[in-house]
Amino acid sequence: MRPNLAAQLDPIYLESLYHQWLEDPLSVDESWGIFFLGFDLASCPRDCVAAAQAADQSAVASLIYNYRDQGHRMARINPLVDPPDALKDLELKTFGLSEKDLDRVFDTGHLHMPERATLGQIVEVLKATYCGSIGVEYLHIQDVSIRRWLQARMEPNRNRPNLSKQSKRDILEHLINADLFETFIHTHYLGQKRFSLEGSETLVPMLHRIVELGPELGIDEIVLGLTHRGRLNVLANLLDKSYATIFSEFEDNFIQNSTFGDGDVKYHKGFSSIHRNPDGKSLRLSVTANPSHLEAVGPVVLGRVRAKQRQLLDDDTRTRVMPLVVHGDAAFAGQGIVAETLNLSRLDGYGVGGCVHVVINNQIGFTTPPEQARSSSYVSDVAKMVEAPVFHVNGDDPEAAVQVAELALRYRQAFGRDVVVDLISFRRHGHSEVDDPAYTQPILYKKIGSHPKVKELYTRRLIESGDLTEAEERKWETDFQTRLDQAYRQAKQDTGEPEENLPDIHWTPIASAYQDTPVETGIPVDLLGEVAVAAARVPDGFHLNPKISRLLAARAEAIETRSAIDWATAECLAFGTLLCQGFGVRLSGQDSERGTFSQRHAVVRDAETAEAYVPLNHIRLNQARFDVTNSPLSEASVLGYEYGYSLAEPKTLVLWEAQFGDFANGAQVIIDQFIVAARSKWQRDSGLVLLLPHGYEGQGPEHSNAYLERYLSACAEQNMRVCNLTAPAQYFHVLRRQVLQAFRRPMVIMTPKSLLRNSLAVSRVDELSEAGFQEIIADPALSLDCRRVVFCSGKIYYELLQSRRDSDPLRAALVRLEQLYPFPETQLQAILEAAPLDAELCWVQEEPKNRGAWSYVAEKFCGLDEKRRLHYVGRKASASAAVGSLRLHRMEQEALIDAALRSNDLVTTKGGVPR
Numbered sequence: 001m002r003p004n005l006a007a008q009l010d011p012i013y014l015e016s017l018y019h020q021w022l023e024d025p026l027s028v029d030e031s032w033g034i035f036f037l038g039f040d041l042a043s044c045p046r047d048c049v050a051a052a053q054a055a056d057q058s059a060v061a062s063l064i065y066n067y068r069d070q071g072h073r074m075a076r077i078n079p080l081v082d083p084p085d086a087l088k089d090l091e092l093k094t095f096g097l098s099e100k101d102l103d104r105v106f107d108t109g110h111l112h113m114p115e116r117a118t119l120g121q122i123v124e125v126l127k128a129t130y131c132g133s134i135g136v137e138y139l140h141i142q143d144v145s146i147r148r149w150l151q152a153r154m155e156p157n158r159n160r161p162n163l164s165k166q167s168k169r170d171i172l173e174h175l176i177n178a179d180l181f182e183t184f185i186h187t188h189y190l191g192q193k194r195f196s197l198e199g200s201e202t203l204v205p206m207l208h209r210i211v212e213l214g215p216e217l218g219i220d221e222i223v224l225g226l227t228h229r230g231r232l233n234v235l236a237n238l239l240d241k242s243y244a245t246i247f248s249e250f251e252d253n254f255i256q257n258s259t260f261g262d263g264d265v266k267y268h269k270g271f272s273s274i275h276r277n278p279d280g281k282s283l284r285l286s287v288t289a290n291p292s293h294l295e296a297v298g299p300v301v302l303g304r305v306r307a308k309q310r311q312l313l314d315d316d317t318r319t320r321v322m323p324l325v326v327h328g329d330a331a332f333a334g335q336g337i338v339a340e341t342l343n344l345s346r347l348d349g350y351g352v353g354g355c356v357h358v359v360i361n362n363q364i365g366f367t368t369p370p371e372q373a374r375s376s377s378y379v380s381d382v383a384k385m386v387e388a389p390v391f392h393v394n395g396d397d398p399e400a401a402v403q404v405a406e407l408a409l410r411y412r413q414a415f416g417r418d419v420v421v422d423l424i425s426f427r428r429h430g431h432s433e434v435d436d437p438a439y440t441q442p443i444l445y446k447k448i449g450s451h452p453k454v455k456e457l458y459t460r461r462l463i464e465s466g467d468l469t470e471a472e473e474r475k476w477e478t479d480f481q482t483r484l485d486q487a488y489r490q491a492k493q494d495t496g497e498p499e500e501n502l503p504d505i506h507w508t509p510i511a512s513a514y515q516d517t518p519v520e521t522g523i524p525v526d527l528l529g530e531v532a533v534a535a536a537r538v539p540d541g542f543h544l545n546p547k548i549s550r551l552l553a554a555r556a557e558a559i560e561t562r563s564a565i566d567w568a569t570a571e572c573l574a575f576g577t578l579l580c581q582g583f584g585v586r587l588s589g590q591d592s593e594r595g596t597f598s599q600r601h602a603v604v605r606d607a608e609t610a611e612a613y614v615p616l617n618h619i620r621l622n623q624a625r626f627d628v629t630n631s632p633l634s635e636a637s638v639l640g641y642e643y644g645y646s647l648a649e650p651k652t653l654v655l656w657e658a659q660f661g662d663f664a665n666g667a668q669v670i671i672d673q674f675i676v677a678a679r680s681k682w683q684r685d686s687g688l689v690l691l692l693p694h695g696y697e698g699q700g701p702e703h704s705n706a707y708l709e710r711y712l713s714a715c716a717e718q719n720m721r722v723c724n725l726t727a728p729a730q731y732f733h734v735l736r737r738q739v740l741q742a743f744r745r746p747m748v749i750m751t752p753k754s755l756l757r758n759s760l761a762v763s764r765v766d767e768l769s770e771a772g773f774q775e776i777i778a779d780p781a782l783s784l785d786c787r788r789v790v791f792c793s794g795k796i797y798y799e800l801l802q803s804r805r806d807s808d809p810l811r812a813a814l815v816r817l818e819q820l821y822p823f824p825e826t827q828l829q830a831i832l833e834a835a836p837l838d839a840e841l842c843w844v845q846e847e848p849k850n851r852g853a854w855s856y857v858a859e860k861f862c863g864l865d866e867k868r869r870l871h872y873v874g875r876k877a878s879a880s881a882a883v884g885s886l887r888l889h890r891m892e893q894e895a896l897i898d899a900a901l902r903s904n905d906l907v908t909t910k911g912g913v914p915r
Contacts, residue, residue, distance in 0.1 A: 065139075067130050138389040247488050696847070760798045844873045
């Protein structure tokens with residue numbers, strides 16, 4: 001409510017409003033802005049008592065604002081560097097005040113202390129709050145109510161929270177455990193990498209405070225992403241992974257076999273456990289396995305959290321499952337995926353109710369100092385893009401760190417937003433323990449070498465305050481040392497059996513081994529019709545675009561009349577039938593709601609109100625949920641997110657769609673280090689599907705090729721499936737097979753572009769209801785009189801088919817490889833045996849010779865038929881994926897089709913179709 005006229009004419013109010021306008025012209029009513037532009041209130045005579053008082057009061061208000069805004073620059077947040085004694089922006093004279101004014105009484109405004117206080121008291125509170133061991137940045141948050149909430153919880157604490165004696169002793173115990181754990185490994189496994197937490201041990205009591213407070217705030221589970229640094233310490237001293245197991249990993253006792261896979265280094269592994277607090281409350285903790293591309297784990301954590309929130313029916317509040325990601329300083333500032341992931345935080349399709357980010361700020365990245373690693377003032381500045389409050393805290397002050405950890409958690413639970421804690425500490429050793437940091441940072445590491453441990457600093461503080469005796473501290477250390485010695489002896493005798501992770505009940509029914517057993521994926525026509533009708537139905541009064549209305553109606557009619565089913569209809573029916581069977585479906589990608597090629601229309605919008613409607617969520621009562629989301633213009637973070645979702649939810653068909661197949665290039669780290677290798681490295685399964693539009697239509701190198709050869713080269717040990725399909729029915733069955741089968745593996749599908757509307761690329765209704773997926777499709781022409789057997793995969797089949805109809809002097813049989821990996825050797829062997837012995841065998845592909853499936857398929861054929869040679873027909877090897885000229889593309893395409901069906905000598909085998 002606006003103040004009355006008398007209040008508006010009050011000089012103090014006017015002066016305050018004027019300075020508010022100076023700080024931010026948009027923060028006052030427009031009429032006042034016009035007034036201040038025309039009349040400078042600051043020109044009032046200084047001998048006017050009221051005006052002088054108003055000016056001084058306004059100066060105090062500005063002083064308070066600037067301490068809130070700039071106090072972190074004077075805060076004692078760096079254990080290695082003393083803050084400046086004074087800051088020009090916070091000096092009294094900057095505001096027209098002096099030490100003579102320190103005893104004068106002023107209104108304190110929104111400052112959380114008595115309504116009136118002396119300037120000296122005000123400055124004392126401001127320094128204690130904003131210039132102590134905690135420096136905070138929060139005025140970039142636009143929501144005033146959030147700023148007020150933070151101020152109410154920060155400003156009453158002039159020094160630090162009033163911790164109980166037991167709380168302080170608990171903090172010290174965590175520090176002792178963290179310190180002795182690192183020292184023990186350093187002395188017993190000299191020279192082995194462990195990415196020590198030494199210098200940043202305060203992380204452990206910080207995380208303990210979050211875990212212990214979590215159940216009180218309604219949290220059932222915390223999903224963690226961790227850095228290398230301190231990972232083993234956190235696993236041991238927070239998640240209660242046994243010390244013996246960790247020492248066994250240093251001993252390298254584990255025998256790697258087909259059961260456990262190839263494994264990974266110890267500071268990459270995940271782990272889950274139930275953590276029980278001293279008060280008897282407990283929650284589940286789950287550390288997500290991660291590769292050396294550390295920040296890539298962030299979106300994976302968020303995806304896991306989103307799936308778990310769905311399982312707990314926590315979609316509305318998102319308070320029961322929380323992500324906590326620990327970052328390294330250089331990685332947080334340097335990795336672009338951090339900004340991509342932050343950008344997901346407040347999007348409807350990806351939000352998880354906020355993430356608590358903790359940065360272990362070593363003030364160095366390997367050998368690179370901050371001035372060479374970032375252009376921003378703080379490592380955390382990137383988080384301001386989502387208005388996350390940032391708390392910088394001195395790693396040598398564990399009580400302040402615990403205070404900040406609690407505030408960050410409460411903030412997340414209250415507002416459902418991201419929050420950052422910047423734990424400013426140091427790295428006592430090099431990047432790893434085999435590295436000597438003094439080579440590149442001699443001055444810094446001379447200072448670190450003489451700097452006391454935080455355990456020693458805090459022990460001294462507690463002894464001086466009377467909260468601890470020296471004898472008690474020595475006993476704690478002796479007892480813990482005994483535990484480590486016992487675990488070490490056990491590790492020396494270890495049989496090699498790894499410690500079991502806490503089982504996930506959602507994965508209990510899912511088999512781990514790959515199975516070749518065919519899966520029944522056909523669906524009765526009645527259910528197909530029910531889905532098709534529902535997919536075309538909109539609520540009464542909904543104004544559906546006429547073109548879309550006709551398209552959706554045609555899908556329903558195709559089932560009713562047993563007409564041809566196109567690609568988009570087959571996909572719709574696959575999704576819908578799974579939903580009716582209780583399997584969720586989640587699809588995301590750039591423009592996936594409509595479909596890049598205007599083929600899907602999974603979300604329709606009212607032509608007059610733009611209201612969104614998802615027909616597949618209204619097929620029948622008690623069906624599963626269909627989530628389809630247009631993703632931000634990002635690949636790495638979104639694919640990581642969907643991969644994380646699939647890790648937690650095996651009963652949902654999770655799909656990520658690239659706008660064009662080559663867009664997956666932007667997510668290569670997620671593909672190579674998670675999707676392809678996770679089962680071998682971490683024994684983690686996923687049923688994620690990658691839809692990569694692929695096919696040569698003359699649209700240039702970046703819109704033609706999904707780089708099929710990359711996926712095939714990464715295939716081994718049944719780690720995933722790779723398909724290049726030719727028929728809508730095949731697409732229908734392979735999608736349904738993905739969740740109906742007993743096990744889970746990722747699947748890569750080269751999805752078509754031109755086939756979406758190719759009149760030949762259609763299927764009969766009975767092919768959806770009666771048949772199943774065929775890994776290889778033979779040709780009726782494969783008979784004793786065929787002279788050539790042409791093997792191919794994907795879109796090229798229809799061009800060969802059309803050309804064969806027009807003229808085929810060689811009487812070629814066309815055989816389609818629909819699933820390239822695992823390779824259908826048995827089925828292919830049967831086809832080779834059925835083909836005439838004198839028939840020529842050739843492989844035809846659109847891609848250049850050094851791309852596509854040629855190298856992979858040629859090797860497979862060598863082991864199946866040593867008597868006959870498989871010839872290559874296609875484009876010659878090329879550095880670029882495709883030509884840029886449509887005319888040249890067509891010439892190449894015609895040449896390779898002609899070579900496949902009409903050339904008698906297969907001249908292309910030495911190099912491919914010339915360019």
